[in-house]
Amino acid sequence: MNASPLSSERTPRQLRVVMATTLTLCLTTSCARQAPQERSPTRKQPREASGTCTLGMPLPGVTRRSPTLEKRLLTAWRARSPGYRPRTRHLCANGEPRYLNRLLLEQSPYLRQHAHNPVNWFPWGDEAFARARRLRRPVLLSVGYATCHWCHVMERESFEDPAIAKLLNERYVAIKVDREELPHVDATYMSALELIKRSGGWPLTVWLLPDRRPFYATSYLPPRDGDRGASQGFVSWLERLARAYNNDAAAVGRVAAKLAGGVRVLLSPPPAKKGDKANKGRKTLPTMAIHDTLAATYKRRFDSTYGGLRGAPKFPSSPSIPFLLRQSRRRPKGDALRQARLTLRHMAAGGLFDHLGGGFHRYSTDARWRVPHFEKMLYDNALLTIAYLEGAQACGEASFNTVARRTLDYVLRELRSPSGAFYAATDADSAAPKDPDGERSEGRFFTWTPREVQRALGPLGSPIFSARYGIREAGDLEGRSVLHLARGLPALAVAQKQTVHALKRELARLRGMLYRARAKRPPPLRDEKIITGWNGLMIAALARAGLVLSEPRYYRAAARAGEVLWLRLRLPNGRLARRLAGGTARFIGALDDHAYTLWALIELFEASGELRWLKRALALEAVIARGFEDPKGGAFFSTAKGDDALLGRQKPYRDSARPAANGVHALNLLRLYQLTDRQALRRRAGKTLRAFQRVLRESPEASPSLVLAHGFASSSPLQIVLLRLDGAPDAAGKALRETLRKTFVPYRVMVDVPASQVSKMRPLLPLLEGKRPLGGKSTAFVCCGGSCKRPTSDAAVFAKQLQGSCGRKR
Numbered sequence: 001m002n003a004s005p006l007s008s009e010r011t012p013r014q015l016r017v018v019m020a021t022t023l024t025l026c027l028t029t030s031c032a033r034q035a036p037q038e039r040s041p042t043r044k045q046p047r048e049a050s051g052t053c054t055l056g057m058p059l060p061g062v063t064r065r066s067p068t069l070e071k072r073l074l075t076a077w078r079a080r081s082p083g084y085r086p087r088t089r090h091l092c093a094n095g096e097p098r099y100l101n102r103l104l105l106e107q108s109p110y111l112r113q114h115a116h117n118p119v120n121w122f123p124w125g126d127e128a129f130a131r132a133r134r135l136r137r138p139v140l141l142s143v144g145y146a147t148c149h150w151c152h153v154m155e156r157e158s159f160e161d162p163a164i165a166k167l168l169n170e171r172y173v174a175i176k177v178d179r180e181e182l183p184h185v186d187a188t189y190m191s192a193l194e195l196i197k198r199s200g201g202w203p204l205t206v207w208l209l210p211d212r213r214p215f216y217a218t219s220y221l222p223p224r225d226g227d228r229g230a231s232q233g234f235v236s237w238l239e240r241l242a243r244a245y246n247n248d249a250a251a252v253g254r255v256a257a258k259l260a261g262g263v264r265v266l267l268s269p270p271p272a273k274k275g276d277k278a279n280k281g282r283k284t285l286p287t288m289a290i291h292d293t294l295a296a297t298y299k300r301r302f303d304s305t306y307g308g309l310r311g312a313p314k315f316p317s318s319p320s321i322p323f324l325l326r327q328s329r330r331r332p333k334g335d336a337l338r339q340a341r342l343t344l345r346h347m348a349a350g351g352l353f354d355h356l357g358g359g360f361h362r363y364s365t366d367a368r369w370r371v372p373h374f375e376k377m378l379y380d381n382a383l384l385t386i387a388y389l390e391g392a393q394a395c396g397e398a399s400f401n402t403v404a405r406r407t408l409d410y411v412l413r414e415l416r417s418p419s420g421a422f423y424a425a426t427d428a429d430s431a432a433p434k435d436p437d438g439e440r441s442e443g444r445f446f447t448w449t450p451r452e453v454q455r456a457l458g459p460l461g462s463p464i465f466s467a468r469y470g471i472r473e474a475g476d477l478e479g480r481s482v483l484h485l486a487r488g489l490p491a492l493a494v495a496q497k498q499t500v501h502a503l504k505r506e507l508a509r510l511r512g513m514l515y516r517a518r519a520k521r522p523p524p525l526r527d528e529k530i531i532t533g534w535n536g537l538m539i540a541a542l543a544r545a546g547l548v549l550s551e552p553r554y555y556r557a558a559a560r561a562g563e564v565l566w567l568r569l570r571l572p573n574g575r576l577a578r579r580l581a582g583g584t585a586r587f588i589g590a591l592d593d594h595a596y597t598l599w600a601l602i603e604l605f606e607a608s609g610e611l612r613w614l615k616r617a618l619a620l621e622a623v624i625a626r627g628f629e630d631p632k633g634g635a636f637f638s639t640a641k642g643d644d645a646l647l648g649r650q651k652p653y654r655d656s657a658r659p660a661a662n663g664v665h666a667l668n669l670l671r672l673y674q675l676t677d678r679q680a681l682r683r684r685a686g687k688t689l690r691a692f693q694r695v696l697r698e699s700p701e702a703s704p705s706l707v708l709a710h711g712f713a714s715s716s717p718l719q720i721v722l723l724r725l726d727g728a729p730d731a732a733g734k735a736l737r738e739t740l741r742k743t744f745v746p747y748r749v750m751v752d753v754p755a756s757q758v759s760k761m762r763p764l765l766p767l768l769e770g771k772r773p774l775g776g777k778s779t780a781f782v783c784c785g786g787s788c789k790r791p792t793s794d795a796a797v798f799a800k801q802l803q804g805s806c807g808r809k810r
Contacts, residue, residue, distance in 0.1 A: 056074060077100060086115075088160060098116075099117065124182055128175050143202065144176075147376075154234075195266070207245075212646060291327055291700075292331070307347070312367045322387060326708065351371055354446065359411065369484075383659075385542075424528070445522070448514075464506065558600070611757075635688045666709035688709075732779075779793050
């Protein structure tokens with residue numbers, strides 16, 4: 001269960017008190033009016049019904065379904081892919097599933113995981129809510145995602161239980177949502193959970209009225225009272241809230257009204273305080289002092305031993321590495337660079353990083369980055385790649401580039417689809433090799449015992465590998481060890497009487513052997529949705545890596561995926577679809593899909609100098625302005641005009657595992673403005689930042705991405721132009737590019753193009769005006785604040801210009 005504490009600035013204390021008090025009074029009253037308590041289903045594990053078991057038997061508590069639906073389900077079953085395995089324990093002797101429900105008709109891997117539950121699931125849509133109104137039933141909404149460990153646990157314990165399914169089918173309309181397909185649905189009802197519990201997580205379990213207003217929300221629930229130490233289990237909550245809905249509809253309606261009002265407050269940025277002189281004109285941004293405020297917050301909470309923020313669990317997005325690196329340039333004598341370096345080192349050394357296959361797991365369950373939650377998300381690996389690339393530049397540590405390479409190589413090897421776009425994630429759970437169809441457990445694929453390592457590496461290789469990567473009899477997780485850097489190379493080289501270089505070679509060979517042994521295990525399930533925004537983040541990371549690491553293969557992979565997004569996920573009106581699954585693009589993309597993709601297009605342009613990417617970026621920016629912008633209040637809504645807004649249109653500003661879409665898009669606008677000199681872009685960025693100025697002033701830790709955009713807006717960013725000679729790169733061009741590749745320039749845009757293309761590109765890029773190579777060599781131009789430094793073909797001069805005072809922030 002991922003927890004996300006509710007930050008206090010978002011919710012007035014009075015509102016939280018009213019919500020909690022009203023809810024408690026309503027539910028207590030409702031339950032007290034029902035004297036006899038209904039009997040809970042038995043605790044025993046259900047047995048299969050005796051008699052004939054056939055495909056698609058009636059769901060418990062469901063008297064009949066339409067013949068049309070039955071026909072569609074049977075057709076979908078017959079059209080299943082050859083490797084399809086029903087994810088259920090309710091199987092007939094021939095391996096066919098006893099139950100089929102509507103989720104079999106969906107393409108989401110998460111929804112299809114539940115397609116053989118005995119629950120009469122509906123996907124999100126008007127049909128389910130119309131049924132709830134017609135039957136006068138409440139709605140049980142369950143939100144999760146395909147690689148969520150506790151979602152799988154709740155499925156096994158509750159949604160696979162025929163007795164619980166019968167209760168749901170008879171008294172509720174049950175809806176299952178993949179949060180990665182419908183992020184606005186997830187965000188809306190997660191806000192309700194945060195109001196009630198002051199934290200959030202998945203699976204998200206919400207009780208709704210037929211008009212879609214929530215009246216209660218929680219996260220994972222064990223099935224029955226006493227299970228896992230819970231005083232009340234899922235069954236008790238289902239019975240209790242069904243009684244409240246049926247016996248005291250007016251009180252439940254009042255709770256729903258209060259809760260819906262609270263959600264609407266959370267979906268919008270905090271308004272300016274009355275009488276706040278700093279906010280009256282809304283014409284100026286906060287000063288750069290907010291950066292010092294955020295740095296001080298991180299300093300107070302920083303773990304000086306292992307990096308990151310103190311405590312557990314630890315998420316790689318906290319603290320914000322990109323912010324710390326930029327703050328270190330502004331305050332060179334501060335702690336920011338040390339904090340970033342320490343965090344990057346320990347994340348890469350711990351079990352959070354997959355030392356065999358590369359790539360990062362979701363988060364660490366302990367303070368040492370040792371034992372992770374083992375799912376791997378595309379977006380984490382994209383954002384961490386960028387963090388390590390920038391860390392290598394700012395800290396001068398080549399090992400950080402190695403981490404970035406290994407992360408991207410993992411993505412290209414294991415998450416790239418045949419089309420060239422990228423799958424969403426891999427699961428935390430996997431089965432034991434001896435029972436590939438058996439129950440899955442967390443981390444089984446990634447963890448080792450000493451005996452398993454010895455069997456794979458032999459008596460000579462095993463001791464060396466185990467010493468380096470911490471393989472112990474006691475283990476880290478239920479007797480199994482998580483690979484981590486337990487012993488330094490110099491000390492281990494002395495103990496093994498080898499040179500460090502020879503030891504590195506030997507460890508690389510042993511890693512390859514163990515990786516091949518691991519590949520024979522049943523792998524974690526892979527969520528093969530192609531999510532537009534997450535692909536945007538990975539494309540941005542690959543394009544940046546192609547530039548920084550001088551690796552054309554990374555740029556080629558980025559460009560190929562970029563073409564998939566542009567050609568297969570763009571709708572006729574220019575907007576982007578949310579995802580591609582089963583060959584079908586579906587759902588209108590959210591703001592983050594558009595903002596992250598625009599980020600990718602800018603990175604592709606800067607990495608290649610190809611004008612098509614810049615043209616596409618400007619076209620997509622215009623689509624975002626038309627469909628998502630709030631022209632009066634500034635900033636951008638998460639949903640497009642005309643899309644399902646539920647309880648209100650959210651303006652996302654809080655960073656989570658991913659940067660807030662408004663922060664990313666404000667920075668996109670500022671970068672495009674610096675490239676094209678289009679004043680409308682600068683104005684839109686300014687309105688966005690002013691819309692969130694109370695957040696920036698009072699709680700910048702809620703949105704480091706907005707702080708990064710603010711820093712760009714408040715500085716004089718460098719405009720870097722590299723004009724190359726046509727044909728093979730000359731020595732000057734190579735040296736200039738190598739200098740830029742190694743230098744951390746916090747706020748900049750760049751254009752790297754052949755000199756012969758200048759006249760063609762000048763109409764879109766006014767900063768090319770009057771520039772040409774000097775002395776028959778590739779030439780660099782560094783400009784900012786309306787003036788340019790002396791053009792140069794000398795890499796040493798160029799390096800000084802990049803590090804000079806131009807671009808210093810106030």
